[in-house]
Amino acid sequence: MSKTYRVVSADGHTIEPPDMWQRYVPKKFHDRIPHIVKDPMGGDAWEFVRGAPPMPIGLVTAAGKPYEKFHWYGSTYQSINQGCYLGKPRLGEQDQDGVDAEVLFPSQRTMQYFMANEDDAFHRAGVEAYNTWIYDDFAAADRSRLVAIAQMPNLGVETAVAEMRQAKKHGFKGVVISAWPSGEENVSRQDEPFWAAAEQEGMIVHIHGDILQKSKRGAPGSAKAAAEMVGGKQGLPGLAEMGGGIAHISAAMSKMIYAGIFDRYPKLTVVGVEVGAGWIPMFLEHMNDFWWRNRTWTNSALKLTPSEYYHRNWRITFINEPFAIKNRDAAGVGNIMWSTDYPHHGCDWPYSRRIIDNMFVNIPDADRQAIVCENAAKLYGLV
Numbered sequence: 001m002s003k004t005y006r007v008v009s010a011d012g013h014t015i016e017p018p019d020m021w022q023r024y025v026p027k028k029f030h031d032r033i034p035h036i037v038k039d040p041m042g043g044d045a046w047e048f049v050r051g052a053p054p055m056p057i058g059l060v061t062a063a064g065k066p067y068e069k070f071h072w073y074g075s076t077y078q079s080i081n082q083g084c085y086l087g088k089p090r091l092g093e094q095d096q097d098g099v100d101a102e103v104l105f106p107s108q109r110t111m112q113y114f115m116a117n118e119d120d121a122f123h124r125a126g127v128e129a130y131n132t133w134i135y136d137d138f139a140a141a142d143r144s145r146l147v148a149i150a151q152m153p154n155l156g157v158e159t160a161v162a163e164m165r166q167a168k169k170h171g172f173k174g175v176v177i178s179a180w181p182s183g184e185e186n187v188s189r190q191d192e193p194f195w196a197a198a199e200q201e202g203m204i205v206h207i208h209g210d211i212l213q214k215s216k217r218g219a220p221g222s223a224k225a226a227a228e229m230v231g232g233k234q235g236l237p238g239l240a241e242m243g244g245g246i247a248h249i250s251a252a253m254s255k256m257i258y259a260g261i262f263d264r265y266p267k268l269t270v271v272g273v274e275v276g277a278g279w280i281p282m283f284l285e286h287m288n289d290f291w292w293r294n295r296t297w298t299n300s301a302l303k304l305t306p307s308e309y310y311h312r313n314w315r316i317t318f319i320n321e322p323f324a325i326k327n328r329d330a331a332g333v334g335n336i337m338w339s340t341d342y343p344h345h346g347c348d349w350p351y352s353r354r355i356i357d358n359m360f361v362n363i364p365d366a367d368r369q370a371i372v373c374e375n376a377a378k379l380y381g382l383v
Helices: 020-024 085-097 108-115 120-141 158-169 189-201 222-233 239-243 250-256 279-292 306-313 322-326 352-357 364-379
Strands: 008-013 035-038 044-047 102-103 146-148 174-176 204-206 272-275 314-318 337-338
Touching: 008 272, 008 314, 008 337, 008 364, 044 102, 085 102, 085 120, 085 146, 085 250, 102 364, 120 146, 120 158, 158 189, 174 239, 189 204, 189 279, 204 239, 250 279, 250 306, 279 306, 306 314, 322 352, 337 364
Parallel strands: 008 102, 102 146, 174 204, 204 272, 272 314, 314 337
Antiparallel strands: 035 044
16 A cells, blocks of 8 residues: 655755764774764764864754754764664654655765765765665665665766666665766766766756865865864854855756756756755846846857746755745745755754644645645655
C-alpha cells in the first residue's frame, strides 16, 4: 500500500554520530578525520585540525529549545534529540512534528573541511564517507521518509560526472554541489558534461545557500584555514552572519540562466535550498528588465525570458515566510517548497504545523498542499 503524504519538508539536516568518521573513512586517513572534543561550556564539538578551534554543535542541533536557550556551546550528543544523528529516532521526531518525509542535506561546514583539503584522496574519502553513511545507515530506517541527497566532490568535472552517476545507481534522488562542477571560479562551458549527465540521469541538482568553493584544489594549509573558519577562529558568528544577508544564490541563478544552460538542457532541474522565496518576484522582474534592455548589444541567444527559465527549471525552499506565501503566484506556486531546516536553529520543531497554519490563513487548500507537500513529493518521486 502506497504511503499518503500530507507534509514534506524539502530541507532537513543531520549531524554525524561521534564514531561515524572512524567507521566510514579508510584507516590510513584516521589521523586527519574529525573527532569529538569539548567546547568551553562542556558541550561536544568537532575538531577538524588538531589545535584549530573546534566546531560546536549547539545551533545545528537546537530543535525543541526555546529561543532564549540558543547557544553554540553546551550541547552534547546525550542532550540533543537522537534523531539528529540516528535514523530510527528521526522518524519518531518527524511524527511529533507532523512531518511525513524530509529531504536531507549534508553539513556544508563539514564538507568544506574535506573539500578544502589539498589531498585529493582525503577530499574524496570524506565526501564518500558521508554519502555512504547518510544513505546506507541513516536513511535506511525508511527511505520513503528520509530522502538523502549526495554531496558532490570538487575534483573536476569528470569526477563530478562519475560520482553523480554512481549516486544515481546507489539510489540517491539528487546531488548537492558546493562548487561549479569543473572547479572553476565561475560557471563555464567546462561544466557542460555535468549538466548533460544530470539531465540524462534525471538527477536533481541542488545548491545549498550558495556556491561556496571557488577553486578546484586546496592550496597548502587550506584545510587548516577551513577548519579555523568553521570553528570560529575570529569568534563565533554573530547576528550579521547568522541572520543578515539573504538570497546569496541569486548570483548563481542568474549566471546559470544567462549562460544558456537551460536552453541546452531544458529538462535539468536545479533547487536553491534554504534560500528563501519572498525575494523571488523582485528578482525575476529585475532579470527580465535587464535582459530586455541588454539582450541586443550582448548578443544574448536566450530563447526564453529569464523568468521563464526560473519557472520551468528551478525550485526554491523556504522555512517561515508569510510574505512569500502572500506573493506565491509571482514566486510560482509550483516552484516553492516549504521546509523545516530541522534540527538547525531555524526550525520550529515540534510546532511546524502551527507555523504552516499561520502562514496559510485564507490560502486555498490546493495552493497549501502544493507548497507544503505535493511539489516536493512529486519532485523526489514519493508519489
